[in-house]
């Protein structure tokens with residue numbers, strides 16, 4: 001498991017990008033937490049910088065939309081799904097479960113505001 005941040009640091013409508021290899025984005029969508037691979041499967045855009053609407057995140061580059069629950073794109077130009085990762089909250093800390101704990105060091109995180117282009 002990889003620590004993400006304190007739950008209070010990830011309010012509704014916000015996202016956190018974990019600088020892992022590959023990067024992972026964690027979203028708070030209306031109080032539900034989801035983690036997906038951060039890189040859009042169309043080109044090289046960061047989905048944590050996209051726009052969140054319900055359980056969908058829209059890529060900031062060409063507007064493909066991904067369902068955070070399944071990772072599947074809901075519209076073109078993306079055709080491939082992003083991987084999803086389980087998320088849990090333990091003692092107020094958000095954790096993401098990755099297939100292997102390749103990156104065991106504390107990741108650098110950045111909280112992105114909804115729709116931010118930073």
Ligand code: FES
Pocket residue numbers: 040041042043044045059060061062063064076077078
């Ligand atoms: S890079 Fe995401 S839709 Fe093109």
